[in-house]
Amino acid sequence: MPSHPVPDIVVGRLPVYLRALTAMTQEGKVITSSQELATRLGFTSAQIRKDLSHFGEFGKQGLGYNIPFLSEQLRHILKLDRIWGVVLVGAGDLGRALANFQGFQERGFEIRIVFDSNPAKIGQSLGRFVIQDIDQLVPSLHESDIRIAMLAVPARVAQEVTGRLVEAGIRAILNYAPTTLSVPSGVFVQNIDPAVHLQRMTYYLLEHD
């Protein structure tokens, strides 16, 4: 681990490096270079070398990076040398897509329990899960080691549910509700709002293209 705080923007690029290295492994590659990674990712090779240098020396000048070794190191840095249990709150269309998605486990995550507040949904199945009553969220999670939540509920209830999640020991929230959550220090939030992403691009679109 580095002795100095690493800028969050650097931390945010590490999962993208790991994803590219995993794809290279699937393509049968064993060695890569900062230049090859840069070309694949649209970054500069200097940036990749500088980002990685926060955490140590992972390659030899002129020899490039050993992909399995660098992947293992990145997994260790990102604490992905384990599977993190995840709670999903919200069993609507998006919740269903998340519950059925097969790609989480190989990247370090496993949804373990699903909650909803709708009496018509509680007790019904969602993929391999039985939907639990959100009123049981705090006691259920207190007995578990789950520290990560995916929040796929309407914006109007997102803050109230967030309060319950924090009370239940959740420390990281992937927020799909289109609203800004207020959380105490030590709780981390990442936001996924497709409209925000789309609106960021329309700014750049030409009027007549």
Next chain:
Amino acid sequence: MPSHPVPDIVVGRLPVYLRALTAMTQEGKVITSSQELATRLGFTSAQIRKDLSHFGEFGKQGLGYNIPFLSEQLRHILKLDRIWGVVLVGAGDLGRALANFQGFQERGFEIRIVFDSNPAKIGQSLGRFVIQDIDQLVPSLHESDIRIAMLAVPARVAQEVTGRLVEAGIRAILNYAPTTLSVPSGVFVQNIDPAVHLQRMTYYLLEHD
């Protein structure tokens, strides 16, 4: 419009400001301040004032911002004073959730057509859409004014589909495939990969918490 290029990070915050202003409107508020917005969003008021100052003067010292006026200005800046047609590629679980999501239209977007490559899905319905054959993507879009795509396909085919989208005149891609897309200059990509967002948070989680 500003006479100087605005940093992309500033552009990226404007949709979040607009979302907060819309929520305030729904709460019946008419006037706000950079301080109130800052508290709600977890930013500093100085940053909000500086971000907005790139585009003009939207408030009067001591009087705050008129929410309907500032919202209208932000919609104009982000080119949201219209509805953008969107093509959705990929009719899996995620595509279904996107096709059924009711919240896009009020934020400037409308899915107009859905494509998939799976013969078992083509011709079937997905919400209010009939799934179209991806081999018709280029001719169908050429006849339309659609410039925005949501890409909800597996990573292994994402680049090939992206090539077709660009050929068909698409200029902005919301990429849900867990891979980095290569696009020509003048085409914009925003990426949504939940595992990347989760991995960025596990870095900060304590070992025993």
